[in-house]
Amino acid sequence: MGTRNARLLDLAYEPILIRDAEDRITYWNAGAERLYGWNRTEVLGRSSHELLQTQFPEPFEHVRELFLEYRQWQGELVHTTRSGERVIVSSRWVMDDDPEAGLLTLETNFDLTALQASKAALQASEHRLRSIFDLSPFGIGIRDESTGRFSMVNRAFTHLTGYPEAELLSVTLDLPASFGEQADSYRTMLTGKLDLYSTELPFTRKDGHEIWLAVTARALDRAGTGQPATTLVLLSDVTARRSAEIELQDLNATLEQRIRERTHDLEESNRDLEAFSYSVSHDLRAPLRAIRGFADALREDYADRLDSRALSYLQEIESGGSRMTQLIDDLLAYSRLGRASIPLSPVLLLDAVQRATTDVHHCEPSIDIPEGLAAKAHRPTLVQVLVNLLTNACKFVRPGTAPQIRICAEKRGSSARLWIEDNGIGIAPEHQGRIFHVFERLHGQETYPGTGIGLAIVRRSMQRMNGEAGVDSELGQGSRFWIELPLAETK
Ligand code: ADP
16 A cells, blocks of 8 residues: 555544455554554554454354455444453445455444443433433423424323323313413413423313312423423422412411400400409408407407407407408409509609609618609509509518618610619519419418519509519519500600
8 A cells, every 4th residue: 555545544533454365454544553552563464353352243254255245344343452441343344356466355443432332321311311200299291382282291290180191192282371361471481581480270180170280381492493392391289288378368367356256255254253353352341341340349348358368369350350351452453453444644753653652651762763754654553553562672571681672764765664673582583473463472471461462463554554564583682573664755
């Protein structure tokens, strides 16, 4: 072969070799060196099939026969390279039979290995996608927009809609039209202005069963015209969620009505209870007055004839009587609070505090209240609240300890807060909530006398005046009771 021709054959990327009648290599181009790994000088004269461990698609004898008959042959071969790697080639043999120079075969090989590998990768990826498609709990359909038909639907799609696959693939559907008001946004998605279309809509399955479907659609390809050829349509059943939402809406709608009814019932029973406690307390006064009156009469008229034991019994009757009077008065005050209307007007806090301190004997608190600070309140009720808190502050001290009380107040946003601090026995945090309820006391009568109604009156009074009451305290550390009321403008 001329050197020029040989150079030109070297320029071909594919491996090209020439073998003689005994299949010995007489030419080996650069492409063959690159693919198989041997250089030209190493291979010349060697049998190509032995060197490359050629594997034929059919017995070699048959290949040879065909080649001799037709003078050419084409097929897939497996070759082994110098490094032991197996390559698949598409091989083409052509015969040149020169009566003088003898028979020569030109073999051109095309490496299929990479192509085969990418084909295998493609198959694996297709297999993966197919599994997702088949097993997905979402209904997946591929829709051909030009024909208006589904070209593929998965099992979940048929399951959700209730229609068999064959039926789904054979009907032409004006899908956008079935989306009603949402049709336009489906069309917008088709034009590409919208990446994703999604909606929820009621759907009647083939068996007539009504369900809610969530539909998501996306154009898959937009080559050429810009109009998609295929669209991916995803379906999922959202019936359970929709019914829960509807149930919740219904519940919300009736909730207000039910609250109104319950409040009304509660108010009514509260009123009944109050009327009852009012009339009981009221009715108890007369017999109590009689008991106390006769005890007085007994003392006045018969004191000289009673021995000391009878006199101590009389003493018990009298002190029981006054405790009962106190209890009834407090109960009446408490239930009156729920009944009487209490008009609110600006009340100067300093003024109310001074009034309260004159009502509580032996109580000289230090007072630190800004002069003009006023709250929207009912003055007599507020004074009563302060009296109750001050009385407690003086009362709940360790025996032998002189009460030290400080009253201060400040503006807090749109409220005024007032504190009454004492150096008393304090209240453990776990009891601080319940002491504001009627009859809740933490001590026996002998240690600290009282009716257990004072703080209940404080709480209710504050509620009636749109305010709040509370306490910060630790056992043995003194207490800090506070009340808060809406601020009032003062002139
Ligand atoms: P009473 O003073 O008639 O017992 P209250 O309703 O005024 O009833 O108070 C309820 C309980 O709260 C009291 O019995 C007492 O145990 C506790 N308490 C109230 N004020 C104080 C205080 N300043 N220091 C410690 N304990 C208090």
